[in-house]
Amino acid sequence: xxxxxxxxxxxxxxxxxxxxxxxxxxxxxxxxxxxxxxxxxxxxxxxxxxxxxxxxxxxxxxxxxxxxxxxxxxxxxxxxxxxxxxxxxxxxxxxxxxxxxxxxxxxxxxxxxxxxxxxxxxxxxxxxxxxxxxxxxxxxxxxxxxxxxxxxxxxxxxxxxxxxxxxxxxxxxxxxxxxxxxxxxxxxxxxxxxxxxxxxxxxxxxxxxxxxxxxxxxxxxxxxxxxxxxxxxxxxxxxxxxxxxxxxxxxxxxxxxxxxxxxxxxxxxxxxxxxxxxxxxxxxxxxxxxxxxxxxxxxxxxxxxxxxxxxxxxxxxxxxxxxxxxxxxxxxxxxxxxxxxxxxxxxxxxxxxxxxxxx
Amino acid sequence: xxxxxxxxxxxxxxxxxxxxxxxxxxxxxxxxxxxxxxxxxxxxxxxxxxxxxxxxxxxxxxxxxxxxxxxxxxxxxxxxxxxxxxxxxxxxxxxxxxxxxxxxxxxxxxxxxxxxxxxxxxxxxxxxxxxxxxxxxxxxxxxxxxxxxxxxxxxxxxxxxxxxxxxxxxxxxxxxxxxxxxxxxxxxxxxxxxxxxxxxxxxxxxxxxxxxxxxxxxxxxxxxxxxxxxxxxxxxxxxxxxxxxxxxxxxxxxxxxxxxxxxxxxxxxxxxxxxxxxxxxxxxxxxxxxxxxxxxxxxxxxxxxxxxxxxxxxxxxxxxx
Ligand SMILES: Nc1ncnc2c1ncn2[C@@H]1O[C@H](COP(=O)(O)OP(=O)(O)OP(=O)(O)O)[C@@H](O)[C@H]1O
Ligand code: SF4
Ligand SMILES: [Mg+2]
Numbered sequence: 001x002x003x004x005x006x007x008x009x010x011x012x013x014x015x016x017x018x019x020x021x022x023x024x025x026x027x028x029x030x031x032x033x034x035x036x037x038x039x040x041x042x043x044x045x046x047x048x049x050x051x052x053x054x055x056x057x058x059x060x061x062x063x064x065x066x067x068x069x070x071x072x073x074x075x076x077x078x079x080x081x082x083x084x085x086x087x088x089x090x091x092x093x094x095x096x097x098x099x100x101x102x103x104x105x106x107x108x109x110x111x112x113x114x115x116x117x118x119x120x121x122x123x124x125x126x127x128x129x130x131x132x133x134x135x136x137x138x139x140x141x142x143x144x145x146x147x148x149x150x151x152x153x154x155x156x157x158x159x160x161x162x163x164x165x166x167x168x169x170x171x172x173x174x175x176x177x178x179x180x181x182x183x184x185x186x187x188x189x190x191x192x193x194x195x196x197x198x199x200x201x202x203x204x205x206x207x208x209x210x211x212x213x214x215x216x217x218x219x220x221x222x223x224x225x226x227x228x229x230x231x232x233x234x235x236x237x238x239x240x241x242x243x244x245x246x247x248x249x250x251x252x253x254x255x256x257x258x259x260x261x262x263x264x265x266x267x268x269x270x271x272x273x274x275x276x277x278x279x280x281x282x283x284x285x286x287x288x289x290x291x292x293x294x295x296x297x298x299x300x301x302x303x304x305x306x307x308x309x310x311x312x313x314x315x316x317x318x319x320x321x322x323x324x325x326x327x328x329x330x331x332x333x334x335x336x337x338x339x340x341x342x343x344x345x346x347x348x349x350x351x352x353x354x355x356x357x358x359x
Numbered sequence: 360x361x362x363x364x365x366x367x368x369x370x371x372x373x374x375x376x377x378x379x380x381x382x383x384x385x386x387x388x389x390x391x392x393x394x395x396x397x398x399x400x401x402x403x404x405x406x407x408x409x410x411x412x413x414x415x416x417x418x419x420x421x422x423x424x425x426x427x428x429x430x431x432x433x434x435x436x437x438x439x440x441x442x443x444x445x446x447x448x449x450x451x452x453x454x455x456x457x458x459x460x461x462x463x464x465x466x467x468x469x470x471x472x473x474x475x476x477x478x479x480x481x482x483x484x485x486x487x488x489x490x491x492x493x494x495x496x497x498x499x500x501x502x503x504x505x506x507x508x509x510x511x512x513x514x515x516x517x518x519x520x521x522x523x524x525x526x527x528x529x530x531x532x533x534x535x536x537x538x539x540x541x542x543x544x545x546x547x548x549x550x551x552x553x554x555x556x557x558x559x560x561x562x563x564x565x566x567x568x569x570x571x572x573x574x575x576x577x578x579x580x581x582x583x584x585x586x587x588x589x590x591x592x593x594x595x596x597x598x599x600x601x602x603x604x605x606x607x608x609x610x611x612x613x614x615x616x617x618x619x620x621x622x623x624x625x626x627x628x629x630x631x632x633x634x635x636x637x638x639x640x641x642x643x644x645x646x647x648x649x650x651x652x653x654x655x656x657x658x659x660x661x662x663x664x665x666x667x668x669x670x671x672x673x674x675x676x677x678x679x680x
Contacts, residue, residue: 249458250453250454250455250458250459251458251459251460251461253417253422253451253453253459254451254453254459254520254523255461255472256422257420257422257446257449257450257451258446258450258472258473258476258523258527259443259446259447259473259476259477260472260476261476264476268461268464268472269461272461272463273461273462273463
């Protein structure tokens with residue numbers, strides 16, 4: 001390259017607007033190489049995570065959910081009371097510990113304390129069967145979270161398989177499969193959930209008697225079946241749509257032009273590009289499953305007594321709502337907390353990972 | 360005939376489009392295209408947007424199954440059954456550098472994919488060396504290999520796409536408007552890259568563009584397309600200096616000329632009307648509704664490609680010289 005010489009440049013007229021070229025300096029080699037540097041390389045995942053942790057609402061909901069998970073794992077191990085047992089003082093059932101307010105002790109317990117015993121306080125009080133309410137709420141949260149996670153997992157598996165088959169095969173297969181989805185989609189879902197859980201309860205209940213699954217509770221199993229049968233349709237639609245749009249991308253054509261096999265195209269090109277959208281929708285599916293479970297338990301179709309769930313706790317509290325409002329408040333608060341955190345986390349994930357918002 | 364690298368005979372691509380309940384009309388995106396390309400030669404393919412250029416390129420590579428017609432490579436006819444054997448010989452560079460690279464893959468995975476698929480290396484080290492070599496070949500830094508496609512500019516992405524096509528050492532590349540999504544200064548760089556590669560590696564191109572100036576610069580021969588057909592084909596300089604088809608004439612008259620004196624002398628032949636929908640093709644010559652020289656025969660018969668001068672064919676009943 002020719003050496004840049006500032007002296008040979010045309011002189012600037014005093015009044016002209018022309019830029020004074022003599023003020024410029026030639027770029028040094030070091031400056032030129034700076035130009036070639038690019039920003040720090042990040043993976044899609046790292047980039048999304050960085051974005052997620054910049055979102056205060058998402059971070060708060062992650063913290064809340066972690067605290068909740070830690071509580072439901074640790075508390076039942078160390079807590080002195082169990083969810084199905086009446087409170088006992090000195091080995092005898094304490095009939096006076098009925099419907100206590102938070103941190104209140106029963107008469108028998110007060111006596112025992114006077115005698116020098118140490119008794120763990122009832123953080124949320126007790127219920128009308130003299131059971132510690134805090135541990136019941138914790139168990140209820142545990143049940144609700146497990147139901148939410150498993151139901152979403154079932155929905156994910158069915159929806160992913162069904163949707164990818166419909167999307168990848170296309171044509172007539174797609175047409176028939178999607179009309180079935182439309183039919184299921186058009187059923188009034190609350191009604192179906194109620195009918196199905198009643199019917200399934202009876203059918204599964206007799207079929208499973210004595211097996212290992214019966215111990216989980218037939219209600220719980222039928223609950224999962226209800227989710228499996230009804231809620232996979234929107235997931236299947238989402239997956240199909242994603243696969244259809246990615247299938248026609250030019251990088252898939254390029255892979256075909258190279259001679260890549262269809263199995264490798266699906267694994268390397270199609271699935272990685274729709275996974276984030278699918279996971280976001282799973283995260284948003286969890287609160288809706290939890291909500292449905294609570295609602296079913298509330299109308300008496302959910303998990304079996306004495307196993308508590310947040311919904312059945314709220315239902316039981318309905319009777320004495322005027323006298324003991326806290327028994328309604330605690331489970332309701334936990335439902336709100338869980339549903340809200342998952343929703344906010346799902347929103348945060350979507351904002352952080354949705355490719356349409358990138359660029 | 361066997362000296363041609365690639366021969367396309369009467370290629371047709373009709374897409375079924377639903378036009379009502381249970382009713383499908385074929386959209387004739389490509390309707391009887393024939394041409395040949397020799398070793399190390401560039402054939403430019405020009406035409407308005409939607410005339411079927413991309414479809415021609417993709418149908419040659421059997422990315423779309425041809426409705427009719429033959430594609431013959433090195434004397435062997437390509438069929439959907441044996442296309443796998445030709446994937447190493449024919450490649451494509453896409454129009455849109457943004458959607459043609461998988462955003463979840465690093466550059467080395469993108470360029471390495473053809474190497475993986477055809478097992479073109481014996482060790483990891485050889486793979487890395489090949490990738491670095493390919494990156495240097497298209498004017499990129501080999502340090503870029505570990506980065507993701509979204510970290511690059513349009514021009515750099517197009518180079519990555521070219522490197523991917525080159526990885527299998529093809530003899531023929533379909534370049535589908537490789538520069539039209541880029542700004543002018545980068546266009547020239549990319550076109551020079553294509554020319555250098557042709558000189559070094561002797562690759563033949565089907566170079567698609569809608570801009571005659573770009574095509575004229577790089578092509579040995581030019582084919583002009585209109586509504587799924589080739590209307591004129593011949594030596595590049597000949598087509599520019601002496602266009603014979605009324606459509607080509609108006610295209611060439613629309614090229615801006617830098618010299619004002621010549622520009623004043625030259626008359627622009629304006630194109631009237633719009634391109635008809637490929638679903639409702641006019642009878643006879645597809646260019647008839649917009650043609651200044653149309654006569655009765657044009658409505659009745661569709662003109663076929665005929666030799667008008669040595670090596671210069673046109674499809675017109677009333678050629679104007
Ligand atoms: N997969 C498809 N299904 C149905 N119709 C298609 C399909 N691909 C292209 N077409 C139609 O075929 C015609 C030709 O399209 P094509 O993409 O080949 O045009 P083109 O010449 O490449 O245009 P451009 O310069 O804008 O890229 C258009 O009318 C288009 O709508
Ligand atoms: S065949 Fe007739 S209508 Fe077609 S281009 Fe020639 S003169 Fe025009
Ligand atoms: Mg195109």
